[in-house]
Amino acid sequence: MIDRILASRQSQLALFALLAFAVPLLLSGNRYFAFIAGITLVHVLWASGMNLLYGYTGLMPLMFAGIAGISSYLVVGLTSIGWSFWLAMPVGALAASLVGVVLGLPALRLKGFYFTLCSLVIQTVITLAFVYFVNLTNGDTGISQIPLPTLPGGASLHGLPYDLVLAALAVIGVFVLIRLVDSGFGRRLIAVREDDELAETLGIGVTRQKLTAFFVGSLYAGIGGAFYTPYVGFISPRSFDVLISLNVWLMVAFGGRGTIWGPVIGAVLLAPVPFLLQDYYMIKDVVYGLLIIGVIVLLPAGIVGGLVRRPKPDPEIVPATVGEGAR
Amino acid sequence: MSAPLLDARSVTMRFGGVVALRDVCVAQMAGETLGMIGPNGSGKTTFVNVITGHLAPTSGAVDFAGRPLLGRKPHRIADAGLTRTYQAVRVFRELTVRDNIATALVDAEAPLARAEVDEAIGWLALGGRLDAVAGGLTLYEQRRLELLMRLVQRPKLIMLDEPVGGLSSVEVRAMIGLLAELKSRCSVFVIEHTMKVIRELADRVVVLLAGEKIADGPPAEILTDQRVIEKYLGSADA
Numbered sequence A: 001m002i003d004r005i006l007a008s009r010q011s012q013l014a015l016f017a018l019l020a021f022a023v024p025l026l027l028s029g030n031r032y033f034a035f036i037a038g039i040t041l042v043h044v045l046w047a048s049g050m051n052l053l054y055g056y057t058g059l060m061p062l063m064f065a066g067i068a069g070i071s072s073y074l075v076v077g078l079t080s081i082g083w084s085f086w087l088a089m090p091v092g093a094l095a096a097s098l099v100g101v102v103l104g105l106p107a108l109r110l111k112g113f114y115f116t117l118c119s120l121v122i123q124t125v126i127t128l129a130f131v132y133f134v135n136l137t138n139g140d141t142g143i144s145q146i147p148l149p150t151l152p153g154g155a156s157l158h159g160l161p162y163d164l165v166l167a168a169l170a171v172i173g174v175f176v177l178i179r180l181v182d183s184g185f186g187r188r189l190i191a192v193r194e195d196d197e198l199a200e201t202l203g204i205g206v207t208r209q210k211l212t213a214f215f216v217g218s219l220y221a222g223i224g225g226a227f228y229t230p231y232v233g234f235i236s237p238r239s240f241d242v243l244i245s246l247n248v249w250l251m252v253a254f255g256g257r258g259t260i261w262g263p264v265i266g267a268v269l270l271a272p273v274p275f276l277l278q279d280y281y282m283i284k285d286v287v288y289g290l291l292i293i294g295v296i297v298l299l300p301a302g303i304v305g306g307l308v309r310r311p312k313p314d315p316e317i318v319p320a321t322v323g324e325g326a327r
Numbered sequence B: 001m002s003a004p005l006l007d008a009r010s011v012t013m014r015f016g017g018v019v020a021l022r023d024v025c026v027a028q029m030a031g032e033t034l035g036m037i038g039p040n041g042s043g044k045t046t047f048v049n050v051i052t053g054h055l056a057p058t059s060g061a062v063d064f065a066g067r068p069l070l071g072r073k074p075h076r077i078a079d080a081g082l083t084r085t086y087q088a089v090r091v092f093r094e095l096t097v098r099d100n101i102a103t104a105l106v107d108a109e110a111p112l113a114r115a116e117v118d119e120a121i122g123w124l125a126l127g128g129r130l131d132a133v134a135g136g137l138t139l140y141e142q143r144r145l146e147l148l149m150r151l152v153q154r155p156k157l158i159m160l161d162e163p164v165g166g167l168s169s170v171e172v173r174a175m176i177g178l179l180a181e182l183k184s185r186c187s188v189f190v191i192e193h194t195m196k197v198i199r200e201l202a203d204r205v206v207v208l209l210a211g212e213k214i215a216d217g218p219p220a221e222i223l224t225d226q227r228v229i230e231k232y233l234g235s236a237d238a
């Protein structure tokens, strides 16, 4: 019975929403733990966006953090010259999406490893740009004391309400991903991932699908970035360097790329790790390195992918009336 | 006389120093089944790649259903009702048969209705395999799935690149039967090494040799043509 209920995506989403809102509420007595929960929720959003690109479209964009950073810096910059966060946020996120589409252009030519390599170079350039444009970013020193978003009436968004906003974003992010993936768009992306030449032969405009995927994936990066920075109160080029991209990628790969819940679980398990290892700063990167190798070698389909590696039949589109009894 | 469905004029395709196609002219009428034969490396697959937009030819012109094709992307050419299969069978191996079919339907310009899709699944005897992962099918099943994924798009012309390649002799016979029936569903262009396929299916056959068209006519005539026999049939199977 419970299995049956949990089998539907609506109930899975409802359960996730319940947890996403409940955990910050339960942890509200301890600001530090609640903060870890908030950061985890941002990573759920990021992992979902990365999942659209890596899991469903088959592209591994190592400039994902850079795109989030572009949105972050833009929002910080715009609010510092007097814009409301609520106006700066969509502008920053949208700008990051457009940049994401442009930076995704190499994916039209390069596949697999070659695109990943190219995205690594792009990420490096973005990080260098964050360091270089000192006027806008304050360079390596970074910008601290970033103002919190203000609410109507003048109060600032902080503490539990901010956590709950992040919970809402994570839930909306997963909900939108479910809708996208279950639509024709998701089917096209999977076709592109599996064999883009065959997809094209079957009438699927591969270029358009890839660029749309970059737009949407970058929007996830950008929205997450916009909310992340005021929450943390600090931004520097290190906040959005290649290691962050790799972390988000690891969440997707570890949890199960190309499944809805795998990357969510990956984010929930891995996002708190840096906080838990804070006292062991030296070994943090080693732990991540081992995890990456472990996932590649032992769990190529991820936790969820390893459990349910079964493509879902789609009775909507092709009725199974013919010959079903034949086997 | 009406215009041909497919009209390729003076198509030339150069890969660096290699001339894969030289001034090839091929016309196919709607409803006609056109065969193409030629030794390995004579440019047959390249011809299909050029027509279906996978390669841009060095020079030449191609019209399909009265409209120029060159410069259009493969998915636009599919939209126009011209589709192809691959010499090495190509399906979405990780997806189920059902999802393969659904993927073929997702951007089809004039998809078959549900009942028609069901009928086509039955015709190709894939009804019992809908939930199987395509990569696990036998080669013959994959070839049929490949055909089905084109058929649900209601193509005007399907270009088959060696559709019986790798099949057992029993399967070849069965496939020839299917292809004979396919002719009533759409126009067929078929590349084959197996002369039986050409002899039984083609209304007309084009012979390529080293990128040049050396003969074009009814199979009975071409397959007995002294030049063709010398250049091709003598060296390959008959």
Ligand SMILES: Nc1ncnc2c1ncn2[C@@H]1O[C@H](COP(=O)(O)OP(=O)(O)O)[C@@H](O)[C@H]1O
Residues within 6 Å of the ligand: B015, B018, B019, B020, B038, B039, B040, B041, B042, B043, B044, B045, B046, B047
């Ligand atoms: N993409 C390509 N790049 C370079 N050479 C190619 C390419 N495709 C085909 N060729 C060359 O063109 C010639 C014709 O090949 P092909 O069309 O595959 O022949 P067939 O299908 O008749 O066996 C061969 O010499 C082959 O090596």
Ligand SMILES: [Mg+2]
Residues within 6 Å of the ligand: B044, B045, B046, B087
């Ligand atoms: Mg060939």
